[in-house]
Amino acid sequence: MxxxxxxxxxxxxxxxxxxxxxxxxxxFGYPITPQNDIPEYMAAQMPKVGGTYLQAESEVAAIxxxxxxxxxxxxxxxxxxxxxxxLKSEGISYVAGAELPCFIVNMMRGGPGLGSIQxxxxxxxxxxxxxxxxxxKMVVYAPSSVQxxxxxxxxxxxxxxxxxxxxxxxxxxxxxxxxxxxxxxxxSEGRKLPEKTWAATGWDREKSxxxxxxxxxxxxEHEELQELNDRLQARYKEIQEKEVKVELYNTEGAEYILCxxxxxxxxxxxxxxxxxxxxxxxxxxxxxxxxPFPTKQVHDAxxxxxxxxxxxxxxxAGQMLEDIKIAVNGEKPVDFLGKPGSIxxxxxxxxxxxxxxxx
Amino acid sequence: xxxxxxxxxxxxxxVMHYCPGCGHGIVxxxxxxxxxxxxxxxxxxxxxxxxxxxxxYRYFNIDSMEAAHGxxxxxxxxxxxxxxxxxxxxxxxxxxxxxxxxxxxxxxxHRGEKITTIFIxxxxxxxxxxxxxxxTLVGQKTTTSPYGRDKxxxxxxxxxxxxxxxxxxxxxxERVAVNSPGNIIxxxxxxxKAFETQLAGKGFSLVEVLSNCPTNWGMSPAESMKWxxxxxxxxxxxxxxxxx
Numbered sequence: 001m002x003x004x005x006x007x008x009x010x011x012x013x014x015x016x017x018x019x020x021x022x023x024x025x026x027x028f029g030y031p032i033t034p035q036n037d038i039p040e041y042m043a044a045q046m047p048k049v050g051g052t053y054l055q056a057e058s059e060v061a062a063i064x065x066x067x068x069x070x071x072x073x074x075x076x077x078x079x080x081x082x083x084x085x086x087l088k089s090e091g092i093s094y095v096a097g098a099e100l101p102c103f104i105v106n107m108m109r110g111g112p113g114l115g116s117i118q119x120x121x122x123x124x125x126x127x128x129x130x131x132x133x134x135x136x137k138m139v140v141y142a143p144s145s146v147q148x149x150x151x152x153x154x155x156x157x158x159x160x161x162x163x164x165x166x167x168x169x170x171x172x173x174x175x176x177x178x179x180x181x182x183x184x185x186x187x188s189e190g191r192k193l194p195e196k197t198w199a200a201t202g203w204d205r206e207k208s209x210x211x212x213x214x215x216x217x218x219x220x221e222h223e224e225l226q227e228l229n230d231r232l233q234a235r236y237k238e239i240q241e242k243e244v245k246v247e248l249y250n251t252e253g254a255e256y257i258l259c260x261x262x263x264x265x266x267x268x269x270x271x272x273x274x275x276x277x278x279x280x281x282x283x284x285x286x287x288x289x290x291x292p293f294p295t296k297q298v299h300d301a302x303x304x305x306x307x308x309x310x311x312x313x314x315x316x317a318g319q320m321l322e323d324i325k326i327a328v329n330g331e332k333p334v335d336f337l338g339k340p341g342s343i344x345x346x347x348x349x350x351x352x353x354x355x356x357x358x359x
Numbered sequence: 360x361x362x363x364x365x366x367x368x369x370x371x372x373x374v375m376h377y378c379p380g381c382g383h384g385i386v387x388x389x390x391x392x393x394x395x396x397x398x399x400x401x402x403x404x405x406x407x408x409x410x411x412x413x414x415x416y417r418y419f420n421i422d423s424m425e426a427a428h429g430x431x432x433x434x435x436x437x438x439x440x441x442x443x444x445x446x447x448x449x450x451x452x453x454x455x456x457x458x459x460x461x462x463x464x465x466x467x468x469h470r471g472e473k474i475t476t477i478f479i480x481x482x483x484x485x486x487x488x489x490x491x492x493x494x495t496l497v498g499q500k501t502t503t504s505p506y507g508r509d510k511x512x513x514x515x516x517x518x519x520x521x522x523x524x525x526x527x528x529x530x531x532x533e534r535v536a537v538n539s540p541g542n543i544i545x546x547x548x549x550x551x552k553a554f555e556t557q558l559a560g561k562g563f564s565l566v567e568v569l570s571n572c573p574t575n576w577g578m579s580p581a582e583s584m585k586w587x588x589x590x591x592x593x594x595x596x597x598x599x600x601x602x603x
């Protein structure tokens with residue numbers, strides 16, 4: 001399916017197809033709603049391209065199969081939804097500690113606990129602040145349309161390989177379940193990917209030109225563990241400098257700035273149109289990478305002279321809100337609209353909140 | 360002078376961290392010799408556990424991966440599916456395999472995963488300081504069964520080899536012991552057979568090795584070998600449990 005014609009596809013299936021087109025040939029997963037269309041698509045399509053789809057006995061096993069495949073040098077992915085990502089979090093920490101590249105999709109659903117199967121943005125903290133144990137980071141992409149999700153997949157794999165880190169796509173269940181017209185035209189950004197000379201593929205003690213491969217996150221001497229952490233932190237700093245993606249919409253000279261990611265950002269754009277009819281100039285800052293967070297861009301948009309205040313909108317109790325407040329650093333008032341669980345705010349609610357801020 | 364025995368080059372020269380008299384060193388040598396004799400060192404991948412053998416990647420002179428506690432069979436699955444020509448084995452203890460990792464080992468066997476597992480059963484958690492394992496014998500005292508294992512309270516010891524032998528996807532399952540020269544020779548044969556099963560693409564293979572833990576059993580090495588023979592072997596009978 002490499003034609004460039006637009007076709008109507010469900011988000012989950014489009015992401016799976018984009019992964020195959022990005023050269024992913026190994027998928028390990030476990031059923032959970034609302035992301036089942038990804039493993040189902042992979043089960044049908046992987047055999048046709050000489051790839052492997054394998055249903056694991058649990059999310060725990062799936063991420064450890066990813067660890068093994070990544071350690072063997074493969075381009076590999078898994079996908080799940082919130083409770084399943086919690087189960088994978090141990091493994092993600094090991095992937096990060098062993099400096100392995102992989103791609104993970106989280107189609108967020110309502111929580112905590114078993115929660116709901118409706119869309120949510122309650123896993124922002126888990127994705128951007130850790131989730132698993134230890135000082136590690138993932139690059140986290142938050143698409144707001146099916147097309148954008150497709151376009152980010154190749155980039156996600158390339159970034160994972162470039163920095164040898166796990167990369168996550170953090171999408172809400174709406175992105176996964178809705179159908180939109182998409183085209184698969186996005187090519188690699190031309191990154192020169194490093195060779196995987198570290199992979200464990202079999203070592204000949206007389207003939208191999210590389211060192212014996214040891215894929216490992218155990219550094220029992222604290223000096224050695226410090227070295228690993230210094231290496232990781234240096235990499236994260238480089239990522240923060242080079243890999244931030246953000247959309248600034250209508251922000252210049254705006255009176256109010258909305259901050260939102262994913263599906264909610266699109267509702268914000270509708271609210272901005274409604275506000276314009278009432279003569280209120282509203283802009284939107286939409287992080288596309290929620291880690292690395294576009295701290296400077298958020299600050300600069302909100303700290304403008306024209307801006308009276310910012311409103312963060314999320315399907316959560318206010319998680320990205322904290323990063324926005326850090327970026328704004330008290331220079332302007334920052335308010336919040338959103339509910340935890342799966343209650344999606346409407347454009348009218350957002351407009352009313354903006355009007356309320358003006359009073 | 361004629362050389363009648365030398366260390367296999369599939370073991371590194373690193374000094375092992377195991378306690379004096381521990382069976383791990385013996386089993387490491389048997390595994391490495393089997394790999395060497397089969398001529399597959401250049402395509403062998405070791406997946407090592409969390410437990411006493413956590414540093415095994417320092418000792419096996421082949422490409423290696425360290426797995427999270429209990430997850431070695433899943434990691435090995437990922438490796439084998441990517442490079443089916445690799446000879447992939449996991450080396451796991453009884454806490455790792457028979458407690459936290461039961462789902463992974465059962466399903467690796469169930470899928471008929473073409474990997475080999477070397478399972479060390481010494482009836483105790485060694486690395487963490489002698490706690491009760493699923494394989495701890497009834498009445499056996501450990502730091503978390505200080506009055507002896509009570510089966511009414513925490514069940515009877517689990518027989519992994521027999522359990523996995525009932526699974527359709529397992530191709531070769533044998534239990535051996537390393538308590539005497541004769542049994543060590545048999546253990547070596549079993550380990551080699553398990554790797555041959557993998558090389559022949561027949562399915563999942565596992566060798567359960569009854570071993571000792573003098574430190575945490577509170578015995579001398581000689582006493583521990585005697586205890587193994589008198590207490591473990593009667594409950595965990597040796598022999599081939601499955602062969603296809």
